[in-house]
Amino acid sequence: MRRPLLNRRLAGMGTTIFAEMSALAVRTGSINLGQGFPDTDGPAEVAEAAARAIREGHGNQYPPGPGIPELRQAVADHQRRFYGLEYDPETEVLVTAGATEAIAAALLALLEPGDEVIALEPYYDSYAACIAMAGAVRVPVTLHPPDFALDPDQLRRAVTPRTRLLLINSPHNPTGAVLSREELTAIAELACERDLLVVTDEVYEHLVYDGHEHVPLASLPGMRERTVSISSAGKTFSFTGWKIGWVTSTPELVTAVRTAKQFLTYVSGGPFQYAVAEALRLPESYFTGLRDDLRQRRDLLAAGLAEAGFTVYAPKGTYFITTDIRSLGEEDGMAFCRSLPERCGVVAIPNVVFYDDEKAGRPLVRFAFCKRPEVLTSAVDRLRQLGRQRQAHRR
Numbered sequence: 001m002r003r004p005l006l007n008r009r010l011a012g013m014g015t016t017i018f019a020e021m022s023a024l025a026v027r028t029g030s031i032n033l034g035q036g037f038p039d040t041d042g043p044a045e046v047a048e049a050a051a052r053a054i055r056e057g058h059g060n061q062y063p064p065g066p067g068i069p070e071l072r073q074a075v076a077d078h079q080r081r082f083y084g085l086e087y088d089p090e091t092e093v094l095v096t097a098g099a100t101e102a103i104a105a106a107l108l109a110l111l112e113p114g115d116e117v118i119a120l121e122p123y124y125d126s127y128a129a130c131i132a133m134a135g136a137v138r139v140p141v142t143l144h145p146p147d148f149a150l151d152p153d154q155l156r157r158a159v160t161p162r163t164r165l166l167l168i169n170s171p172h173n174p175t176g177a178v179l180s181r182e183e184l185t186a187i188a189e190l191a192c193e194r195d196l197l198v199v200t201d202e203v204y205e206h207l208v209y210d211g212h213e214h215v216p217l218a219s220l221p222g223m224r225e226r227t228v229s230i231s232s233a234g235k236t237f238s239f240t241g242w243k244i245g246w247v248t249s250t251p252e253l254v255t256a257v258r259t260a261k262q263f264l265t266y267v268s269g270g271p272f273q274y275a276v277a278e279a280l281r282l283p284e285s286y287f288t289g290l291r292d293d294l295r296q297r298r299d300l301l302a303a304g305l306a307e308a309g310f311t312v313y314a315p316k317g318t319y320f321i322t323t324d325i326r327s328l329g330e331e332d333g334m335a336f337c338r339s340l341p342e343r344c345g346v347v348a349i350p351n352v353v354f355y356d357d358e359k360a361g362r363p364l365v366r367f368a369f370c371k372r373p374e375v376l377t378s379a380v381d382r383l384r385q386l387g388r389q390r391q392a393h394r395r
Helices: 016-030 044-055 069-083 096-111 125-133 152-158 182-193 249-261 270-279 284-308 335-345 375-392
Strands: 095-097 116-121 137-144 161-169 195-201 227-232 245-248 311-313 320-324 363-369
Touching: 016 335, 044 152, 044 270, 069 095, 069 245, 069 270, 095 096, 095 249, 095 363, 096 125, 096 161, 096 195, 096 227, 096 249, 125 161, 137 152, 152 182, 161 182, 182 195, 182 270, 227 249, 245 249, 284 311, 284 320, 284 375, 335 363, 335 375
Parallel strands: 116 137, 116 161, 161 195, 195 227
Antiparallel strands: 095 245, 227 245, 311 320, 320 363
16 A cells, blocks of 8 residues: 655644635635734835845845844844843854744754653644654643633643753744743743753744733743744734744754754845844834734724624734634634634634644634734624624524
C-alpha cells in the first residue's frame, strides 16, 4: 500500500482556518472579522521609507543574514527605550520573516525529538505545527474564561523530566489576556528552578489597554539568559504583509536560532527592513495613539456583540475579542462560524482550532476589531440579525 504523501508529523494540520474563513468571506461578500489584519495601511512616512529604499537601491538584493545593521540597532534601541533591556545589535538581535518564522526557527533549533513543550492553550495554530515539525510533544496548559488567567499550579504540574521549553504568548492570541507581573514571576521562577528555556511571542506588545502593562519575561531576574524574545512590525505598524520580525536573546541562543533560520527563508524583505528601522523610532505619541484608537474599536465591537446576544470576554490586549455563543442558544463554534456568513454576512474564527481540549474551545468564537470603525459598525448591524433570527425561531 502506498504510504500517505504528508508526513505523519503534519497529519491533520490541513489548510489553516484563516485561509478557509477568508475564502468564505470572499465567496459570500461578508465582512471579514476573522483574520487579524488591519484594513488600512500604517503610517505614510513608514510606507515612504520603504519606497525610498527601493528607489535608492537599498535592500533590493540579499540583505545580510542577521538583518541590516540599521534594523538590528533599531530593535536594540527599542528594547532599551521601552523595557530597559540591553542587547548587542551585532550578536543578540536577529531579523526574521515575521514572528511566525522566528517561532519556527527557534523551535526547530532548540528542540530534540521527544522533548516536551508547554504552551498556553488556546494557542496560535502555527505553534502546534512548528512543535510537530521539530518532532517534539506539545503539552497544553489551558487558560479559562472569563479572565483567561494562568494557574501557576497547573503550569508546575505540567512540567516533567522531558520538558525542554515553555512557549509563552502575551499579550495572548486569541483570548486577549495579558499576563500580569505576578503570573510572569511564577513562570520565571519555575523556568529557573527546572532549567527550562523559554520562547516568548510578544507581537502584540504595544496593543495593551485599560492601564494594563506588557512586561517582557526577559526583564525578570534570571530570565534574560534563557529567554528567546520574539516580536514583529506587522501588528504595531499595520504592515502585516511586510513580514519583518525579530529575535532578541543571548549570543548563544541567537546563533542557534539563526542556524535554523538560514535554511528557511535565508533572508527577506530588504527594503522593508530599512522602513521598519525608521518605524521603531517613531515618537511615543504614535504608540499611545495606536493603542487608544484600537481600544475605542474594541469597545465599539464589544458593545455590539453584547447587544447581539454574545457573552463577551473583554480583552486586555491584542486585536481580538473572544465570545461565548451559548448565550445565543448555540453550542458548536465551528458550525456557527461556517454558517455565519450566510446568516448575516460576517466571518469569525472558531476558537476550537486553537485547542487540544476541544470541549473547552467548542463554544468560543473570536472576532477581530482591527478594522475601520464604519466596518465594525456595519458588522454589528448585521450581527443583530442573530437576535431577530432567534426570536423568529422561538415563535
